[in-house]
Amino acid sequence: MTRIAVISAGLSVPSSTRLLADRLADATVAALHEPVEVDVVELRPLAHPLADHLLTGFPSGELAEAIETVRRADALIVVTPVFSASYSGLFKTFFDVLEPDTLAGVPVLIGATAGTARHSLVLEHALRPLFTYLHATVVPTGVFAASEDFGEAGLQSRIERAAGELGALLTGAPRQRVRTVEDEFADPTPFEDLLRGA
Amino acid sequence: MQIGIFTVGDVTPDPTTGRTPTEHERIKATVEIAKKAEEVGLDVFATGEHHNPPFIASNPTATLAYIGAQTENIILSTATTLITTTDPVLIAEDYAKIQHLTDGRVDLMMGRGNTGPVYPWFGKDIREGINLAIENYALLRRLWTEDVVNWEGKFRTPLQGYTSTPRPLDGVAPFVWHGSIRSPEIAEQAAYYGDGFFHNHIFWPAGHTKQMVDLYRRRFEHYGHGPADTAIVGLGGQFFMRKNSQDAVDEFRPYFDNAPVYGHGPSLEDFTEATPLTVGSPQQVLERTLSFREYAGHYQRQLFLVDHAGLPLKTVLEQLDLLGEILPEMRKGFAEGRPAHIPDAPTHASLVAAAGGAKDTTIHAVDDVTGVSV
Numbered sequence: 001m002t003r004i005a006v007i008s009a010g011l012s013v014p015s016s017t018r019l020l021a022d023r024l025a026d027a028t029v030a031a032l033h034e035p036v037e038v039d040v041v042e043l044r045p046l047a048h049p050l051a052d053h054l055l056t057g058f059p060s061g062e063l064a065e066a067i068e069t070v071r072r073a074d075a076l077i078v079v080t081p082v083f084s085a086s087y088s089g090l091f092k093t094f095f096d097v098l099e100p101d102t103l104a105g106v107p108v109l110i111g112a113t114a115g116t117a118r119h120s121l122v123l124e125h126a127l128r129p130l131f132t133y134l135h136a137t138v139v140p141t142g143v144f145a146a147s148e149d150f151g152e153a154g155l156q157s158r159i160e161r162a163a164g165e166l167g168a169l170l171t172g173a174p175r176q177r178v179r180t181v182e183d184e185f186a187d188p189t190p191f192e193d194l195l196r197g198a
Numbered sequence: 199m200q201i202g203i204f205t206v207g208d209v210t211p212d213p214t215t216g217r218t219p220t221e222h223e224r225i226k227a228t229v230e231i232a233k234k235a236e237e238v239g240l241d242v243f244a245t246g247e248h249h250n251p252p253f254i255a256s257n258p259t260a261t262l263a264y265i266g267a268q269t270e271n272i273i274l275s276t277a278t279t280l281i282t283t284t285d286p287v288l289i290a291e292d293y294a295k296i297q298h299l300t301d302g303r304v305d306l307m308m309g310r311g312n313t314g315p316v317y318p319w320f321g322k323d324i325r326e327g328i329n330l331a332i333e334n335y336a337l338l339r340r341l342w343t344e345d346v347v348n349w350e351g352k353f354r355t356p357l358q359g360y361t362s363t364p365r366p367l368d369g370v371a372p373f374v375w376h377g378s379i380r381s382p383e384i385a386e387q388a389a390y391y392g393d394g395f396f397h398n399h400i401f402w403p404a405g406h407t408k409q410m411v412d413l414y415r416r417r418f419e420h421y422g423h424g425p426a427d428t429a430i431v432g433l434g435g436q437f438f439m440r441k442n443s444q445d446a447v448d449e450f451r452p453y454f455d456n457a458p459v460y461g462h463g464p465s466l467e468d469f470t471e472a473t474p475l476t477v478g479s480p481q482q483v484l485e486r487t488l489s490f491r492e493y494a495g496h497y498q499r500q501l502f503l504v505d506h507a508g509l510p511l512k513t514v515l516e517q518l519d520l521l522g523e524i525l526p527e528m529r530k531g532f533a534e535g536r537p538a539h540i541p542d543a544p545t546h547a548s549l550v551a552a553a554g555g556a557k558d559t560t561i562h563a564v565d566d567v568t569g570v571s572v
Binding site: 052054056058060 | 401402403406459460461462463464468469472
């Protein structure tokens, strides 16, 4: 059984961060073709225990369970809202209190939501370096969704691409080759397909 | 079963008055507290070691010797001796000297110290903490057990033909405990040598304590020192008591809420549930303390932190009186259900007996001024 822990740092209900997290989780389950256990960790109810942990050095009740969920997971899907051009403090605090090397070698799919598309590079500037530092294996495609993206078709394809990459990391599947212009020369896509896809 | 107190020597403002004691007051208070501990019948007084404000716990050997001169029975110990930043040559000399001065009423607890900036002041690096603890302690043992030591290591100047003086009292080194909260290497070290293992226990959930004590017991047996349940375990503990439990909660809450370690964090209620801190009646403290055995097994030493969080001396002394009142019950409770094969914590007397009696190990050498053998 593959275990995926989903960490969502959204604060409102419903939260677009959680919506994105759920879509990433669903797409990953669909990509895996095997039994998957998905455990969602919402950080909002852990805000007080996280502050306590900073001061006392140990996790209490529900936070201890959340950390254990992460420790046992084969892969993580992590999604944060963008606050002041970066991950939220709550999101960062959760990863601050993990024991060193908890995420070493763990595949992590990163996601972020924001009110404006101007924040889209937050994945590359903030989340990817954080998880690289933690020695996680960060999935090449991160998924950023601004408010306007939730109405766009492109979001679903990015979600599926990222989920497929996470699935491949988990199963050790050979790389899914993406068709290049050379492939088109060798074996052109029939025009009927182009017409259907347009 | 040894029951006692340990202090970290913090100089903390009293949050109810805003007043901070002076260093002088705090140092003198420490002596009063130790004398009170003996008066109420406790077995151990241990002091921490710190080399930075807001602590007065530098030079623990002066403190212990001074207390030793004014007490008769209480065992003097440390909580902890910084085996990382203190030269093991000085530890060997200082504690052998206190052994002689107090007729063997001394043992030590080794610890690493978690204050990063302190290490460079002593020419060390906190990132080498475990390695320092391992190498320095290995040298310390040799200094106490071998008359002439030739030694070379990574962290200090080599020694050629060195004899640590005075030699340990009666030819027996002080008993050593190793303290650590979350470093399995230190439980392993204590087990390897068959030394004692002490878990700070306060500030931490019981699960941490159990994990470390279990590891130490398992490895103690592995290294051939005896069955796991005969390993020598010590635990910390923390209480505030009044005859009426609600009075204890009301009086202690401002100290808890502003305490240096956990203050401004979890509530008193959450923290007492998660850690061994007990705030209530003497009966509640008694029951909680006796319940530590449920996860640590039968153990040998229980030390309480009593003088902390800015509590005034008068209050600390009252707490010790209350502890003294429940002490007979606590001893009785610890003795209940304790199998006969569980050993007591080693003392100087028991170590001398195990070594086949006292031996004078004075090194007689040639006086380099007169040339006379002395």
